[in-house]
Amino acid sequence: MSDVFEQLVGQDRAVDSMRQHVASPVHAYLFSGPGGSSVRDSLVAFAAALQCPRHGCGACEICRLVFSEQDPDVYFAERSGVAWRMEEIREAERVARRRPLGAGYQIVVIEDVELTTTGASPSSPALLKSLEEPPTRTIFLLSAEEVPRELDTIVSRCVEVKLRALSEEDLASILVREGAALDTARSAAQAANGNLRRARVLVRDVDLATRVARWRSVPERLTGTLATSAIVAQEITASLDEAITPLQELQDEEMARRASDAREMGMRAVANRRDVEAQFKREQRRFRLDELRFGFSALTSVYRDRLIENLDASAGGDARSEYRVGASLRAIDAVAEANRRLSTNVDESLLLHDLMFTLMEF
Numbered sequence: 001m002s003d004v005f006e007q008l009v010g011q012d013r014a015v016d017s018m019r020q021h022v023a024s025p026v027h028a029y030l031f032s033g034p035g036g037s038s039v040r041d042s043l044v045a046f047a048a049a050l051q052c053p054r055h056g057c058g059a060c061e062i063c064r065l066v067f068s069e070q071d072p073d074v075y076f077a078e079r080s081g082v083a084w085r086m087e088e089i090r091e092a093e094r095v096a097r098r099r100p101l102g103a104g105y106q107i108v109v110i111e112d113v114e115l116t117t118t119g120a121s122p123s124s125p126a127l128l129k130s131l132e133e134p135p136t137r138t139i140f141l142l143s144a145e146e147v148p149r150e151l152d153t154i155v156s157r158c159v160e161v162k163l164r165a166l167s168e169e170d171l172a173s174i175l176v177r178e179g180a181a182l183d184t185a186r187s188a189a190q191a192a193n194g195n196l197r198r199a200r201v202l203v204r205d206v207d208l209a210t211r212v213a214r215w216r217s218v219p220e221r222l223t224g225t226l227a228t229s230a231i232v233a234q235e236i237t238a239s240l241d242e243a244i245t246p247l248q249e250l251q252d253e254e255m256a257r258r259a260s261d262a263r264e265m266g267m268r269a270v271a272n273r274r275d276v277e278a279q280f281k282r283e284q285r286r287f288r289l290d291e292l293r294f295g296f297s298a299l300t301s302v303y304r305d306r307l308i309e310n311l312d313a314s315a316g317g318d319a320r321s322e323y324r325v326g327a328s329l330r331a332i333d334a335v336a337e338a339n340r341r342l343s344t345n346v347d348e349s350l351l352l353h354d355l356m357f358t359l360m361e362f
């Protein structure tokens with residue numbers, strides 16, 4: 001890699017702004033952008049550029065330390081629940097007061113800052129307080145998928161770095177550069193919904209095409225007795241378990257790389273192994289959700305095709321086509337409703353059984 005920013009494909013504006021800031025940074029940055037738009041990649045690249053004496057050469061020991069999250073002066077705040085807890089933000093503030101060990105900065109990374117406004121006792125006031133008058137050699141790197149109004153005061157204390165959603169072409173070109181064959185890269189990019197991490201997992205997924213076909217075959221299989229809907233729901237659950245495998249492999253490789261980096265640097269073990277494992281678990285849950293959403297969109301497209309197929313004939317007064325148009329519309333609604341329920345804390349298996357049962361009618 002010739003420069004830490006070079007890997008950030010499709011983010012030229014954000015990269016320009018980061019390059020401008022590297023030499024004389026302010027004390028807080030807020031990275032925002034839709035899920036998987038390389039927010040984390042950008043944030044880590046910027047941290048490396050801040051620490052590296054050559055502003056992010058990508059080749060030196062310092063750049064490597066930052067990228068493997070082993071630089072003792074780059075602190076990643078760790079969240080244990082669904083919202084940031086007050087004590088977690090206070091711990092980040094405590095670290096922010098530290099003098100850096102190296103010649104660079106004390107960098108404090110707090111991701112998903114929108115989660116400081118939720119929970120029983122929102123921690124955003126504590127975060128705001130830490131952003132006021134930090135020591136001169138401290139830099140906060142915050143990130144958020146979306147920035148709620150409640151964070152306006154926090155935003156006003158940061159320079160914003162806005163990332164944009166990656167297009168299919170962006171994703172495919174990143175995957176090809178990382179060694180994938182063009183065809184594989186294209187189908188993974190298509191199924192990744194703009195999410196880089198998901199694209200990286202899907203590109204190693206040999207069963208992707210089979211899973212897409214399985215989702216698309218659901219409507220025609222939902223006939224016969226009601227027991228069928230339960231069987232189809234169970235099959236989907238099993239296929240979600242399979243879909244996770246490539247992600248687990250990727251995570252295993254990452255952990256092995258961290259362990260070997262740690263050994264090379266004379267440490268006996270990965271410094272924050274438990275945090276990393278917790279983060280992997282969360283990522284698996286998120287991936288499963290994304291996979292379900294992806295399946296739902298495949299389902300929707302089948303019903304949409306049916307709808308379009310029958311529209312003309314139904315306009316001509318054909319009763320059977322008219323019925324099919326209505327049924328397809330209701331099926332699309334049912335899938336959309338299931339998709340909405342995914343954001344609540346609903347039981348996955350229950351949701352799938354309900355949906356398949358409902359779709360039996362259409």
Ligand SMILES: [Zn+2]
Pocket residue numbers: 052053054055056057058059060061062063
């Ligand atoms: Zn460097």
